[in-house]
Amino acid sequence: MRSRDPVEEVKRRVDLVDVISAYVRLRKAGRNWEGLCPFHQEKTPSFSVNQEKQFWHCFGCGAGGDVFAFLQKAENLTFREALERLAQHVGVPLDQSPARAKASSERDRLRSACEMACTFYSRTLLKSPHAVAYLKERGMDRATVDRFRLGYAPAAWDALANHLARNGVSQADALKAGLLASSNSAGRVYDRLRDRVVFPICDPEGRVIAFGGRTIGNTEGAPKYLNSPETPLFHKGRVLYALHLAKRAIGSQDRAVVVEGYMDAVALHKAGVENAVATLGTALTREHLILLGRYTRRAVLLYDSDSAGLSAALRSLPLFEESGIDVRVATLPDGHDPDSYVRQYGPVALAERLDAALPVLDYRMDLLIRQHGTSTEEAVVRLAKAAVPVLAGVRNHLDRGRWIRRLAELWRPNGSGIVExxxxLRRAVAAYHRTGATPRMAEGAEPLKRVAVGHLPPGQARRIYLAEAEILRSCLESRAAAEQAFAALRPEQFEDGELRELATLISSHLADDGWDVATWRMEGEAGASLAARLSANPAPPLTGEALAECIELVIAHQELEQVRELKRRMREGEIPDHDELERINRLARQLHA
Ligand SMILES: [Zn+2]
Structure with missing residues (x-):
């Protein structure tokens, strides 16, 4: 009997359905539980939980795994962090040896380097009167500085580099976390942010993962804003600035306010608009919407009326519709940004603007009407031509119909001929839709695609893959099947890499006393997800004869490979003996049956 490791012990004591129920409303469906997937937007449930085997799987986006994989994904944790959280919850002691701590993942090390840099920047701010003066001038008080952990990066090239080195952060990690940069030519390493006010960028849990820096005053040639590059921790298309501070207010008000810069987000929070988040120099992406979708179904974009972000947002209409989030646009008077507006008019006036926000489609159509005018028939025809591609991209037929009717009314202002x-217009929109020419999408924004689950190679390889998958599905179901399979097959004989890993895991448990798949430790998301995918198949697993046929097919495939090798040798002049020829013929019959 193998000794119980803490991972197995945790899995034995935790119930996956309990854990997931904190995130997803599950209901019983046959042998499984199902609900709306927390990892992609959907209206009908494709997220399935197998309580018996403690696996979960989403047929919509393909995510899946065991309880650790779920917690890692839901809370953006490392495996170790997920294990610690669950172990503490169910009272399983963990080995805390120094070797273990040293082996903590790269992400943990990069996070602690970022945290160290954050502390450094905020301490430096207190010693830098010109940076403090700049923040005061922008209306920031001490409480705001503390809440957002604002800091200052000194003008030196090596201040942070030295600080990190003194505190045991390797140069490689500091570079990888984007804290330092290196010049290509000389290979010189230096502080990425210098003489800038620093805005730490956090994940939804509030852990620092990147930084934004703004120049103080007018600095010749330098970009006004500078963000960390993409790192293992930071992907700007997936991060919303200040979400960790805003998520509670977003949930309780059931609305998020999205602005374009960290200064705007900070100013709004200071003015009491605590549900504000900011994108970081990108259009609103699919990932942003999924992130927001955890807390609310409503978002208001509060952008400058002439911003590139607004025109990108207007082109992203189909993306918003797909996401299931009601995205609206609120506008500010010309020359105002959210920061200046809230300082001049106050939070009440701003709230009125937010309440008056228009759905993106209406905003876009109003804009077209203003651009083309409606005073002459020619103008309305031009307007209609511009509107057709927009309306062809609208999925909601009520919205589409409403605007087609409105355009018809503008086209025939005296009422006669409106129906025609x-x-x-309806025909023009349908024709545009049919030809597949839908409006171009914003950069980085793509419609939510139904991701194909699993991969199936074509032809004979497909048959082998299916046979291997069926064998493992049976093995997950019963020890008898596993004994039958691994008496005939070695795990390394599995052709597919992923399936081979799972086969190795399953065969290693043949030494166990019981057959408690729910407690097995599945390495990585891929392995657990695969097991979950196989177990989610509602068809009864193969047994006896049918299973034996699959095993034979896999073995025959292996032998065929050997036969191919033999044929190659024959072409080169070798002469096979009688037995070998017999085998070739038998295999050929079997494989082409
Ligand atoms: Zn999903």
């Missing part, structure tokens, strides 16, 4: 005009 409406019919013409």
């Amino acid at each position: 005009a409406e019919e013409d």
Whole structure:
């Protein structure tokens, strides 16, 4: 009997359905539980939990795994962090040897380097009167500085580099975390942010993962804003600035306010608009919407009326519709950004603007009407031509119909011929839709695709893959099947890499007393996800004869490979003996049956 490791012990004591129920409303469906997937937007449930085997799997986005994989994904944790959290919850002691701590993942090390840099920057701010003066001038008080952990990066090239080195952060980690940069030519390493006010960027849990820096005053040639590069921790298309501070207010007000810069987000929070988050120099992406979707179904974009972000957002209409989040646009008077507006008019006036926000489609159509005018028939025809591609991209037929009717009314202002005009427009929109020419999407924004689950190679390889998968599905179900399979097959004989790993894991448990798949430690998301995918198949697993056929097919495939090798040798002049020829013929019959 193998000794119980803490991972297995935790899995034995935790119930996956309990853990997931804190995130997803599950209901019983046959042998499984199902609900709406927390990792992609959907309206009908494709997220399935197998309580018996303690696996979860989403047929929509392909995510899946065991309880650790779920917690890692839901809370953006490392395996170790997920293990610690669950172990503490169910009272399983963990080995805390120094070797273990040293082996903590790269992400942990990069996070602690970022945290160290954050502390350094905020301490430096207190010693830098010109940076403090700048923040005061922008209306920041001490409480705001503390809440957002604002800091200052000194003008030196090596201040942070030295600080990190003194505190045991390797140069490689500091570079990888984006804290230092290196010049290509000389290979010189230096502080990325210098003489800038620093805005730490956090994940939804509030852990620092990157930094934004703003120049103080007018600095010749230098970009006004500078963000960390993409790192293992930081992908700007997936991060919303200040979400960790805003998520509670977003949830309780059931609305998020999205602005374009960290200064705007900070100013709004200071003015009491605590549900504000900012994108970091990108259009609102699919990942942003999924992130927001954890807390609310409503978002208001509060952008400058002439911003690139706004025009990108207007082109992203189909993306917003796909996401299931009601995205609206609130505008500010010309020359104002959220920061200046809230300082001049106050939070009440801003709240009125937010309440008056228009759905993105209406905002876009109003904009077209203003651009083209409606005073002459020619103008309305131009307007209609511009509107057709927009409306062709709208999935909601009520919204589409409403605007087609409105355009028809503008086209036939005296009322006669409205029905015909409406019919013409409807046909034009349908034709545009059919030709597949939908409006171009914003950069980085793509429609939510149904991700194909699993991969199936074509032809004979497909048969082998399916046979291997069926064998493992049976093994997960019963020890008898595993004994049958691994009496005939070695795990390394599995052709597919992923399946081979799972086969290795399963065969290693043949030494166990019981067959408690729910407690097995699945390495990595891929392995657990694969097991979950196999177990989610509602068809009864193969047994006896049918299983034996699959095993034979896999073995025959292996032998065929050997036969191919033999044929190659024959072409080169070798002569096979009688037995070998017999085997070739038998295999050929079997494989082409
Ligand atoms: Zn999903």
